[in-house]
Structure formats: C-alpha cells, structure tokens
Amino acid sequence: MxxxxxxxxxxxxxxxxxxxxxxxxxxxxxxxxxxxxxxxxxxxxxxxxxxxxxxxxxxxxxxxxxxVGVMFDLGTFVVNLADPDIERFLKVSIVLELKDQKVQAEAQKRLPEIKDAITTLLLTKKSSEIRTPEGIEFLKEEIAKRVNAILPLGGVKNVYFTEFIIQTG
Structure with a gap:
C-alpha cells in the first residue's frame, strides 16, 4: 500500500x-x-x-x-553707423509687409514720419550689433515697433531687407 x-x-x-x-x-x-x-x-x-x-x-x-499682406517699399536708406573707432556706413533697402490697403494708405500719408523714425534708429546702431543674424532680426523687430507706433492702426506684419550692406569709410 x-x-x-x-x-x-x-x-x-x-x-x-x-x-x-x-x-x-x-x-x-x-x-x-x-x-x-x-x-x-x-x-x-x-x-x-x-x-x-x-x-x-x-x-x-x-x-x-x-x-501675405500688402508690400510697401520704403526705398533705400544710407546712414552713418554709431561706431566710435571708424566711420562705417549702412545701406539698407526696406520693404514693409502691411496688414491691408487701409494701413498702406495711412503709411503713405505718414511716409516722412516713418522714414525719419527708421533713419534715427539706424543712426544709433553699431556695426557689431547688426552684423549677426540675431542682430538683424532684432533690428527688424525694432523697425516694426517704431512704424506701428506711428500708424494709428498699427498693421506692420513683417519687415524685409532687400539690400543690406555695411561699408567702411
């Protein structure tokens, strides 16, 4: 078992x-x-x-x-840069992209103010500030802000440089 x-x-x-x-x-x-x-x-x-x-x-x-907004050609600006050591010039052609035709009409009316604001801004820049891609983008932003401050409706969508030359004197 x-x-x-x-x-x-x-x-x-x-x-x-x-x-x-x-x-x-x-x-x-x-x-x-x-x-x-x-x-x-x-x-x-x-x-x-x-x-x-x-x-x-x-x-x-x-x-x-x-x-794409309305393109508004501001023309070419030639200014002395604010470099203390050497005389440098900037030649830049600027086109603004505006929101619509109303903004374009207002920009046309205020063209001398816009050009003066941009010229004054460019005169304060040193070549070292605007030689880099970051510096150029910052300059575009500053231009857009200044122009939007002039236009009662604002309306600058973008800033384009069609020519950008820094020349030593």
Missing part, C-alpha cells in the same frame, strides 16, 4: 505541476495578447492622431503664407 500511495502522490504532484504549467502558459499568453491589443488599439491610435495634428499644422502654415 505504501508503494501505491507513493505512486498516487507522484501522479498527483505531476498532475499539479502540469496544471501549474498550463496556468502559467495561459497567463503568459493572456499578457502577450493584452500587450498586443494595447499596441493596436491605443498606440496606433495615438500615432494616427499625431499625424493628423502634423497635417493640420502644415495646412495652417500654408494658409499663413497665402495671407
């Missing part, structure tokens, strides 16, 4: 090990299936949403370039 009980216990332990192994395999398969479902249902949806957002951003950029 002892041998029969031993065999029965061995069979039960083998059966228990088989059950445990089957449960473990089932749990692994369930976890893998859950991970795959998460990937397909959640992550792929997020990727599609980010692609949609990118497409919307590109469309907005295209619309922004389609909304």
């Amino acid at each position: 002892a041998e029969e009980e031993k065999q029965q216990q061995e069979q039960e332990s083998k059966g228990g090990k088989k059950k445990l192994l089957l449960i473990l395999i089932f749990l692994i398969l369930a976890a893998a299936g859950g991970g795959a479902a998460y990937k397909f249902l959640v992550l792929d949806k997020k990727k599609a949403e980010t692609k949609e957002k990118q497409a919307e951003r590109i469309i907005e950029e295209i619309k922004a370039t389609e909304n």
Whole structure:
C-alpha cells in the first residue's frame, strides 16, 4: 500500500505541476495578447492622431503664407553707423509687409514720419550689433515697433531687407 500511495502522490504532484504549467502558459499568453491589443488599439491610435495634428499644422502654415499682406517699399536708406573707432556706413533697402490697403494708405500719408523714425534708429546702431543674424532680426523687430507706433492702426506684419550692406569709410 505504501508503494501505491507513493505512486498516487507522484501522479498527483505531476498532475499539479502540469496544471501549474498550463496556468502559467495561459497567463503568459493572456499578457502577450493584452500587450498586443494595447499596441493596436491605443498606440496606433495615438500615432494616427499625431499625424493628423502634423497635417493640420502644415495646412495652417500654408494658409499663413497665402495671407501675405500688402508690400510697401520704403526705398533705400544710407546712414552713418554709431561706431566710435571708424566711420562705417549702412545701406539698407526696406520693404514693409502691411496688414491691408487701409494701413498702406495711412503709411503713405505718414511716409516722412516713418522714414525719419527708421533713419534715427539706424543712426544709433553699431556695426557689431547688426552684423549677426540675431542682430538683424532684432533690428527688424525694432523697425516694426517704431512704424506701428506711428500708424494709428498699427498693421506692420513683417519687415524685409532687400539690400543690406555695411561699408567702411
């Protein structure tokens, strides 16, 4: 009887090990299936949403370039720069992008004021300040602010330099 009980216990332990192994395999398969479902249902949806957002951003950029304002040519300015060590000149041609025709009409009326404000600003600059791309961008911002201060409606969208030369005297 002892041998029969031993065999029965061995069979039960083998059966228990088989059950445990089957449960473990089932749990692994369930976890893998859950991970795959998460990937397909959640992550792929997020990727599609980010692609949609990118497409919307590109469309907005295209619309922004389609909304080009009215170009207003201010002409060429030649001024002495404020460098103390050597005489330097700046020759710059400026075009303003204005919001609409109303702003253009107002700018035309106030053209002497606008040119004076820009000339006065340029005379205060040193060549070292406007030789870098950052310096040029800052100068554009300053010009836009000064012109917007003169125009009652504001309306300068951007400033463009069509010519920019720094010359030593």
